[in-house]
Amino acid sequence: MELGNRIKELRKAQNINQDDLAEKLFVSRQTISNWENDKSYPDIQSVLLLSEIFSVSIDNLLKGDVEKMEEVITEDTEMDIRKMNFYSGLMLIFYAGLIVMTPILAYFIGWWFLIPCGIWSAIGMYFAMKIEGIKKKHDVQTYKEIIAFTKGDTLSTDEKMMEGAKRPYQKVLMMIASAVVAIVVAGGVIVILKIYA
Numbered sequence: 001m002e003l004g005n006r007i008k009e010l011r012k013a014q015n016i017n018q019d020d021l022a023e024k025l026f027v028s029r030q031t032i033s034n035w036e037n038d039k040s041y042p043d044i045q046s047v048l049l050l051s052e053i054f055s056v057s058i059d060n061l062l063k064g065d066v067e068k069m070e071e072v073i074t075e076d077t078e079m080d081i082r083k084m085n086f087y088s089g090l091m092l093i094f095y096a097g098l099i100v101m102t103p104i105l106a107y108f109i110g111w112w113f114l115i116p117c118g119i120w121s122a123i124g125m126y127f128a129m130k131i132e133g134i135k136k137k138h139d140v141q142t143y144k145e146i147i148a149f150t151k152g153d154t155l156s157t158d159e160k161m162m163e164g165a166k167r168p169y170q171k172v173l174m175m176i177a178s179a180v181v182a183i184v185v186a187g188g189v190i191v192i193l194k195i196y197a
Helices: 001-013 017-027 029-036 044-054 058-140 145-148 157-196
Strands: none
Touching: 001 058, 017 029, 017 044, 017 058, 029 157, 044 058, 058 145, 058 157, 145 157
């Protein structure tokens, strides 16, 4: 990161050698060398002391590092957005396929339809679990939070609080909707099996 170079620059600008700086920070000269060569990173106490010794703000001291960390966070978030959109598309394909193929397979192969449908369903569930992992990582659960996240937006604090209040209700509604879809598909399969068995 940039902090090592920044410490070296500030130390040289104030004509302080590594031994003197180490003494002021209550660390070894080797520790200072490691910081300056990016082999290790100072703890928060040392960062505060460095800020005092060099008479610079912590923001100024860490400026390059904070910007790089923000870039990493942004890149990580963008990657998660792409993954979430990809997994969502695959999950929809697998579950739509399941709804379409279940009655067809039940008609043609009878109760044996459970094997391919079970495998197909497990693959769709795998993508659903991947999506849940991303949602948990970024703390997005409600429909509005998910839509904002997939667009790369964030909700205001007030909106976040309002959405937090909706989470329990939306989960219950999702369970009810899933149960209704399962009942309709199962009912269709049973009708087909009774008619054509």
